[in-house]
Amino acid sequence: MPKRPINAANDQDKDERYRAPALDKGLDILELLSEQPGGLTRAEIVKAMGRGPSEVYRMLERLVARDYVSRSPEGDRYALTMKLFILAHRHPPVRRLVARALPLMDAFASEAGQSCHLVVPEGGAALVVAHASCPGNWEFGIRIGAHIELLTTSSGHILLAFLDEQAQSELAMRWEGTKQAEARDKLEPVLEAYRQAGHRVGPSQQMRAIEDISVPILSPDGYAIAVLTCPYIQRLDDKQADIDQTLVLLKDVAAKLSLS
Structure with missing residues (x-):
């Protein structure tokens, strides 16, 4: 009787020793849904996996609770959210972007x-x-790590205007049947104007007496990977660029950071 190669035997032993059935079920569901852009019903997932309805249901509920999977408003269809994409792209690309951006942002400020x-x-x-601070005594800033709304901020509007089709579709699924979906639809003419202009300059939607200037940082396909925003403050000492000059300077930074 032929003997198994030692390495193969060791690999199989390790596979058996470190099995985590619950984790395997979750990963199986994620891999299954990754091949189904339209999602699957729970019955279809049960059939495809060959597992019991109750164990699939429990795992689906945990994946929904952790925002890896979304459930349709009717409750009968499941699809992947953007969370895996975000996790895969969050740290190294963002770190590289920040490392490239900070010297340019400091020079702009x-x-x-x-x-x-x-x-x-x-x-x-x-x-x-x-975040980059200006050299004077006065500035308006927002803390690093802050989460901001897409529908009620200048940065959010520019992201919405320039998101790629997949991200737009995921967002529509996330907001389906909500007030956010209605607000997003009403906002479309405004977003189209920003697309045509390539930027937003207008009153802050969060603070009075501030003009927000927001420009997208674009992928090679012309979609937003990030947004630069300057909360423009009109100072009385005149030691600053005017708002048109500031827009030109900010666009120059965004162009240098955009991927060609």
């Missing part, structure tokens, strides 16, 4: 006399990942 911050999409919101 010094030349314009204004602060600025860098925002990336995260699920149904946006995340502030970098």
